Amino acid sequence: MPALDTVGDQHVTRRDNLLVLLARNTQYDSGDIAFIAICGILVSFMVPGVAFLYSGLSRRKSALSLVWAVAASNAVVIFQWYFWGYSLAFSPTATNGYIGNLRSFALRKVLSDPSPGSPLIPELLYSFYQMEFACVTVAILMGALAERGRVFPAMIFTFIWVTLVYCPLACWGWAQHGWGFSWGVLDYAGGGPVEIGSGVSGLAYSWVLGRRSERELMNFRPHNVSLVCLGTFMLWFGWLGFNGGSAFGANLRAVLAIWNSMIAAAMSGTVWCLLDYRIERKFSMVGFCSGTIAGLVAATPASGYIPQWAALIMGIVVGAAANYMKFLMQIDDALDLYAEHAIGGIIGLVFNGLFADSELIALDGVNTSVPGGWLDHNWKQLYIQVAYICAAVGYSFVMTAILAKAMNMIPMLSLRALPEEEVLGMDDVQASTCRHVSLFANAIWLQIGEFANDYIEVRRDYTDWTPAYARKASDTGSQAPLAAGDRHARPDWGPHDHRHSRLDDTRYAFSSADDVLSMMRKADRSAQNPYAAEDHRARSDASMRHSQDGSLPTIAEKVHNPNGYSRP
Numbered sequence: 040m041p042a043l044d045t046v047g048d049q050h051v052t053r054r055d056n057l058l059v060l061l062a063r064n065t066q067y068d069s070g071d072i073a074f075i076a077i078c079g080i081l082v083s084f085m086v087p088g089v090a091f092l093y094s095g096l097s098r099r100k101s102a103l104s105l106v107w108a109v110a111a112s113n114a115v116v117i118f119q120w121y122f123w124g125y126s127l128a129f130s131p132t133a134t135n136g137y138i139g140n141l142r143s144f145a146l147r148k149v150l151s152d153p154s155p156g157s158p159l160i161p162e163l164l165y166s167f168y169q170m171e172f173a174c175v176t177v178a179i180l181m182g183a184l185a186e187r188g189r190v191f192p193a194m195i196f197t198f199i200w201v202t203l204v205y206c207p208l209a210c211w212g213w214a215q216h217g218w219g220f221s222w223g224v225l226d227y228a229g230g231g232p233v234e235i236g237s238g239v240s241g242l243a244y245s246w247v248l249g250r251r252s253e254r255e256l257m258n259f260r261p262h263n264v265s266l267v268c269l270g271t272f273m274l275w276f277g278w279l280g281f282n283g284g285s286a287f288g289a290n291l292r293a294v295l296a297i298w299n300s301m302i303a304a305a306m307s308g309t310v311w312c313l314l315d316y317r318i319e320r321k322f323s324m325v326g327f328c329s330g331t332i333a334g335l336v337a338a339t340p341a342s343g344y345i346p347q348w349a350a351l352i353m354g355i356v357v358g359a360a361a362n363y364m365k366f367l368m369q370i371d372d373a374l375d376l377y378a379e380h381a382i383g384g385i386i387g388l389v390f391n392g393l394f395a396d397s398e399l400i401a402l403d404g405v406n407t408s409v410p411g412g413w414l415d416h417n418w419k420q421l422y423i424q425v426a427y428i429c430a431a432v433g434y435s436f437v438m439t440a441i442l443a444k445a446m447n448m449i450p451m452l453s454l455r456a457l458p459e460e461e462v463l464g465m466d467d468v469q470a471s472t473c474r475h476v477s478l479f480a481n482a483i484w485l486q487i488g489e490f491a492n493d494y495i496e497v498r499r500d501y502t503d504w505t506p507a508y509a510r511k512a513s514d515t516g517s518q519a520p521l522a523a524g525d526r527h528a529r530p531d532w533g534p535h536d537h538r539h540s541r542l543d544d545t546r547y548a549f550s551s552a553d554d555v556l557s558m559m560r561k562a563d564r565s566a567q568n569p570y571a572a573e574d575h576r577a578r579s580d581a582s583m584r585h586s587q588d589g590s591l592p593t594i595a596e597k598v599h600n601p602n603g604y605s606r607p
Contacts, residue, residue: 071159074289075168081280082171086113088277089178092270092332093185094491095263096325096374100464101186102262102491108181108190112197113174119201120170121146127206129155129169129214136218138207155215157287157405168284169213172233173205175281179237179380183244185373187251187461192452196244196442204240204438208232208431223410224427225391225420227296228285230340231431234384239432241376242368243439247447248455250371255461263491264324271328275304278335282342292343292402299342299350300335306354307334307361314362326362329379333361336383341390344411349394357386385428392421466490 090109094102116124123144130139143149146166154165177197184193211219212226219226226232250256261267282300286293311330315323337357338350345353365378372378395412410417446452456465467490 067159067161068288071288072161072164074293075160075164075284075287078280078284079164079168079171081277082168082175082284083277085175085274085277085281086110086178088270088273089175089181090270091266091273092328093182093374095266095268095270096261097185098259098464099262099491100466102466104190104465105181105185106491108184108188108193109178111190111194112177112181115194115197116174116177116201117170119198120166120173124173124201124206125149125166125169127202128209129166131155131215133210133214133216136211136216136221138210139214154287156213157403159288159403159405165287169209172229172281173201173209176205176229176233176237177201179233179376180241180244182374182376183241183248183372186255186465187248187455188244188465189454189456190465192446192454195452196446196454199442200240200439203442204435205232205236208236208435211430212427219427219430222427223420223423225344225395225409225412225424226340226388226427227343227391228282228339230384230388230391231427234336234339234380234387235428235431236435238376238379238381238384239435240439241374242370242372242381243436244443244454245372245376246370247440247443248371251373252458252461256371261325267325267328271331274332275335278304278338282335282338286343286403288403288405290403292399295347295399295402296338296342298347299345300338302347302350303338303342303354303357304331304334306351307331307337307358310355310358311362314359329375330358330362333357333379333383336380337387337390340384340387341394344391344395344400346394346396346399349390353386353390357383360386381432385432388424388428389421392424395420 086109090106093105093109097105123141125146126141126143127139130142132142133139146163149162149166151161151163154160154162156165156169177200180197180200181193184190209232211217212224212231214220219231224231278300279297282296283293286296308327308329308331311333312322312327315326334354334357337353341353342350361375361378361382364382365375368377370377392412394414395417397409397411397415400409400411401407410420412420443454447454
């Protein structure tokens with residue numbers, strides 16, 4: 040006899056339940072399901088894009104730790120979303136307007152019912168799509184770790200942060216019982232949960248970590264602009280699925296969102312690049328990438344609500360606003376999470392209050408009665424948007440700061456590395472020296488131990504050819520460098536001369552594996568050379584001479600003879 044399930048007072052067989060599920064499945068258009076599934080996959084492609092972007096923007100010695108943090112946090116969020124994250128954000132039976140309940144714990148009862156976001160797709164697909172949004176949000180947040188944050192405590196922080204910060208923010212604006220959704224907030228694809236959540240929380244996390252040392256801030260610039268470009272264009276590609284898929288169907292509103300995303304990104308990147316040119320008199324690829332991302336961020340909450348001409352204006356505004364904001368922040372926000380993501384999300388939400396068009400919103404065939412903004416003479420929409428922005432900003436900063444401060448007080452879970460570890464680089468920090476005595480404690484403090492570039496380890500084991508810079512009397516009045524320096528084409532030389540500072544990081548970089556092997560052989564021969572110490576002093580004297588007059592060393596001064604030995 041088949042097993043029986045109870046539905047109300049009526050008993051039906053499992054076979055009958057299956058027939059019910061099949062009947063429900065036929066109510067969805069297969070094109071809509073395929074479109075949103077592909078868009079979800081495109082959003083997942085943004086995660087490695089964020090990893091490459093952050094790696095390229097950081098120094099060589101900490102480049103791989105950010106890739107690891109993004110990848111590991113992605114795994115943490117996937118588990119959290121399956122475990123209870125989706126239920127806390129979108130449970131259909133919750134009524135408090137702030138956060139969901141555990142009705143959908145471990146995706147229980149999440150299958151073929153119409154999704155909370157749209158009746159066009161099933162809830163199971165919707166849960167996957169929203170999971171990728173959470174993954175991208177946390178990937179952005181990991182930029183706050185740059186060059187000083189520990190990765191293991193950050194993973195614990197990630198699980199707690201998604202539970203207590205991201206899930207409530209998603210519930211406010213997107214869940215049918217959320218207070219923002221019920222009040223009429225217009226947030227298309229995540230200006231509050233994704234952009235303000237990641238940007239403001241990243242600022243709070245950076246504030247808790249504190250500034251990097253002035254030595255680390257001196258002349259800070261991206262180590263690999265090619266990776267920055269690769270990551271940016273991966274993000275741009277995935278962002279079209281991020282914004283286009285938020286129409287939850289293969290319809291004209293999705294196409295509108297894609298168009299607006301392209302326009303805003305192009306205009307913002309151009310404006311940012313021109314503003315940097317005004318200062319530097321040169322075009323910056325990093326500046327263009329930063330502006331492009333700021334435009335895509337602004338399009339996130341607005342691309343499904345506003346016309347194309349408004350998206351063009353929005354791109355110009357956000358490119359200028361984010362570019363200036365990065366110089367105003369006194370907190371060491373190393374990768375500009377606040378300037379690009381928080382400011383972009385805020386501007387996009389404000390543009391919804393001004394330029395949202397009810398006719399464009401109705402293009403999906405579902406939201407046919409949603410009022411627009413000032414274009415539709417809906418004057419109250421602007422203050423609804425502003426109130427939502429203030430709530431999201433305040434909640435994100437305060438809750439993130441409290442969580443980070445609390446974790447810092449727990450033994451073995453301090454968020455920041457020691458000063459000597461920061462100098463060494465987060466990629467090469469071995470067992471921490473921070474007062475842990477147990478074997479387990481030492482094990483969990485092991486950092487990456489690998490490098491983004493294979494020549495760094497050899498370079499560290501070889502004798503350093505560059506002596507300490509001798510300050511001139513004119514350097515005593517030099518102004519302290521700005522936090523994070525010229526990562527967006529603004530130079531930050533501090534007491535160093537422009538030409539000499541550029542030379543320091545590139546003079547002895549190895550360009551291939553053959554160079555690495557050659558330097559290793561020279562190092563082995565130097566260990567057997569009785570005149571190695573005198574040779575090193577001669578090189579140091581020559582390097583000091585060239586560092587003072589700005590000239591380049593000759594080949595004879597760098598390599599004294601083909602055999603690598605220095606003769607008396």
